[in-house]
Amino acid sequence: MPINIDHIRGLFPVLHQEVNGRPLVYFDNAATTQKPLAVINALSDYYKKDNSNIHRGAHTLADRATRYYEATRGLVKSFINAKEEAEIIFTKGTTEGINLVAATFGRKFIQEGDEIIISTLEHHSNIVPWQMLCEEKGAVLKVIPINEAGELDMQAFDELLTSKTKLVSVVHVSNALGTINPVAEIIQKSHQKGAKVLLDGAQSTSHLEIDVQALDCDFMAFSAHKLYGPTGLGVLYGKREVLDAMPPYQGGGEMIKEVTFAKTTYNEIPFKFEAGTPNIGDVIAFGKALEFINETGKKAIKAYEDELLSYATEQLEQIKGFIPVGTAKNKVSVISFNINGMHPFDVGMMLDANGIAVRTGHHCTQPLMQRFGIEGTVRASFSVYNTKSEIDTLVASVSKIAKIKNK
Numbered sequence: 001m002p003i004n005i006d007h008i009r010g011l012f013p014v015l016h017q018e019v020n021g022r023p024l025v026y027f028d029n030a031a032t033t034q035k036p037l038a039v040i041n042a043l044s045d046y047y048k049k050d051n052s053n054i055h056r057g058a059h060t061l062a063d064r065a066t067r068y069y070e071a072t073r074g075l076v077k078s079f080i081n082a083k084e085e086a087e088i089i090f091t092k093g094t095t096e097g098i099n100l101v102a103a104t105f106g107r108k109f110i111q112e113g114d115e116i117i118i119s120t121l122e123h124h125s126n127i128v129p130w131q132m133l134c135e136e137k138g139a140v141l142k143v144i145p146i147n148e149a150g151e152l153d154m155q156a157f158d159e160l161l162t163s164k165t166k167l168v169s170v171v172h173v174s175n176a177l178g179t180i181n182p183v184a185e186i187i188q189k190s191h192q193k194g195a196k197v198l199l200d201g202a203q204s205t206s207h208l209e210i211d212v213q214a215l216d217c218d219f220m221a222f223s224a225h226k227l228y229g230p231t232g233l234g235v236l237y238g239k240r241e242v243l244d245a246m247p248p249y250q251g252g253g254e255m256i257k258e259v260t261f262a263k264t265t266y267n268e269i270p271f272k273f274e275a276g277t278p279n280i281g282d283v284i285a286f287g288k289a290l291e292f293i294n295e296t297g298k299k300a301i302k303a304y305e306d307e308l309l310s311y312a313t314e315q316l317e318q319i320k321g322f323i324p325v326g327t328a329k330n331k332v333s334v335i336s337f338n339i340n341g342m343h344p345f346d347v348g349m350m351l352d353a354n355g356i357a358v359r360t361g362h363h364c365t366q367p368l369m370q371r372f373g374i375e376g377t378v379r380a381s382f383s384v385y386n387t388k389s390e391i392d393t394l395v396a397s398v399s400k401i402a403k404i405k406n407k
Contacts, residue, residue, distance in 0.1 A: 003304040009385050011036040022355025025390045030175050030203060030334055030381035031359050032225045036292050039229060043285040050284075053277055058248035067279055070387075071073055072287035073270075076235055079290050080220065081211040087243065089236040089270045089343065094202040095125040097221030098169070100273065101198055102129035104246040105219075106167070112138035114214045115164040117195075118145040119152055120371055121174040123179070124364045132170060144170070150177040150326035157186065165195040172204035172220075176363040176379065177326025178309075178334030180208070187216050196242065202226055206306060206383075207332040209298045218242050229289035230282035243269045250275040282332070301384045305333040308382040308391060315395040321402040325377045333382040339398070343403035344378045349397075350373065351378075354397045 008100070017024050026034060052061035054069050079084045091097045108131075110116065116130050120143055134141045142160045145153045152170075153331075161168075168190040171185045173180050187197045201222035204210065212220055219242070224233040238246075258261055293301070312335055316322050321340035339347050348360035361376040362369045369376055380394060 003296070003300055003384060005385070005387055009387075011038070011292070011329075012385050013037055013040070014088075015385060019355040019357070020112075020353050025104075025354075025356040025393050027242055027365035027380040027382060027386065027390070027394065028357045029206075029383040029386075030178075030226070030363075030379060032231065032384065033383055034208065035228055035230070036238055036289070038288040038292060039285045042145075042288045043230060043281050044069050046281040046284050054081055054280055055271075065280055065284070068284045068287070069278070072283050073289070075287050075290040075294075079210070079293070080205070080237055082212050082237055083213060084240065086089050086269045087237055089238065089242055089243075089273045090283055091221070091234040091236050091278070092232055093223040094123075094200060094221045095226070095234075097219075097234055098126055098198065098200065100236055100249045100262045101169075101219055101221075102133045104249050104273075105196070105242065106130075106133040106406060108136075108245075108247055110134075110137050110166055111162065113156050114139045114166040115142055115162065117157070117160055117165055117168045117170075118366055119170050119181070119334070120146045121150070121152070121171050121173055121177065121179060122169075122304035122365065123171065123200065123202070124366070126169055126171060127367065130167075139166075140164075140385065143367075146368075148317045149328050150174065151328045151330075152180045152181055154182065154185065158189065161189060161193050161195070165190065165193050167196050167198065169198040169200070171200040171202075172314040173201075173207065173332050174326070174365075174368075175203050175334075175378070176365040176368055177328065177336050178203075178329040178331040178381075179326060180204070180330040181331060183217070184215055192218065201333065203334075205304060209302070212237055224282065224286045224289065227286075227289055228292055230279075233279050233282045233286055238269075240269065240355045243273070248275070249273050286345075296384060308386055308388065309335070311335040311388055312380065312382065312391045312394070315391065316398060319395070319399050319402050321405060322398065325372060325374065334379060335381075337401050338374065338403065342401070344376045347378045347401055350401050351394070351397055354393070356394055356397055358394075 050064045052065045054066040076088045146158045198216040198219040199217045201220045205222040220237040225231040323338045324337045344360040359379045
């Protein structure tokens with residue numbers, strides 16, 4: 001079904017306000033998406049009606065909270081087509097998911113001289129944990145280069161991949177450029193060498209249909225807040241056989257079967273990796289975000305966002321002084337750019353004065369910015385509730401700003 005934009009925009013209260021005397025145009029969706037009223041209400045309702053700790057209580061509130069919490073795990077399982085709910089671990093976000101793998105799988109299975117491969121496109125959260133692990137273990141970190149369009153050099157990847165490679169951890173979709181990486185090919189080639197693969201799905205899960213069984217990735221980490229859900233919540237998917245082989249991430253309640261002062265036996269997955277009281281209310285509210293996506297339809301969302309991307313790209317490229325950064329053939333709805341002669345922060349401030357919210361800076365991808373020889377970019381990222389009319393507002397504002405330096 002085609003997108004009913006008026007209906008969808010009506011679901012998001014935050015969009016209907018003025019900023020600096022102008023109607024808000026929210027183009028910072030790659031940083032975080034806005035939340036539909038159903039998500040906001042679900043969070044409020046949990047604390048009004050169902051607030052209780054889960055799994056261990058015998059009373060009605062505990063039972064309700066547990067059922068609602070575990071229902072979201074089932075929705076996530078279906079959303080990414082995992083084989084079973086036990087493969088879904090709730091975390092604080094993509095960052096914690098990656099760190100969990102580094103601290104458990106990494107410390108158990110990565111040895112001195114082993115190799116880990118990442119890419120130039122990575123967010124800092126998919127660089128720093130592996131640097132820390134390699135320093136601790138004496139392992140080697142290798143980096144897949146990119147071309148001028150912001151696409152992975154797959155020939156170079158083939159040369160980097162060896163029998164010493166134990167893990168390949170790459171972003172599915174670049175947060176800074178919008179590039180969609182050929183992850184199916186990366187996974188297949190990595191498995192041929194016996195390496196496990198982790199996908200950073202922080203951006204891809206909100207734009208693309210995800211099937212972890214078809215992809216055959218060993219891990220995928222992503223965040224709820226980029227999927228119209230609450231902040232401070234994420235998911236780590238892992239294949240059962242890999243998760244079972246990994247030690248716990250943290251010690252505490254829920255992740256145990258039995259504790260004595262002599263010995264502790266650990267719980268089954270996913271609870272082995274969910275120590276302590278979890279983020280119950282936000283998990284329950286995240287279920288409503290997934291229901292919103294399912295009701296709208298992933299295919300319809302992607303088709304609409306692709307239309308916005310094409311329209312915005314065509315309009316912006318006509319502006320004198322507009323410098324696109326990242327021109328991959330296969331992209332999601334992200335446009336990263338600079339204005340000739342202007343700092344991206346200054347451009348962002350001028351856009352904000354017109355009520356337009358964009359992200360400026362290095363986008364937690366400093367090595368990527370260094371690859372292009374720039375400090376940062378202006379990033380406009382579009383979601384299903386954005387409109388061509390809003391893009392027209394962006395284009396008009398960028399055009400006026402560009403004329404300051406490019407007369």
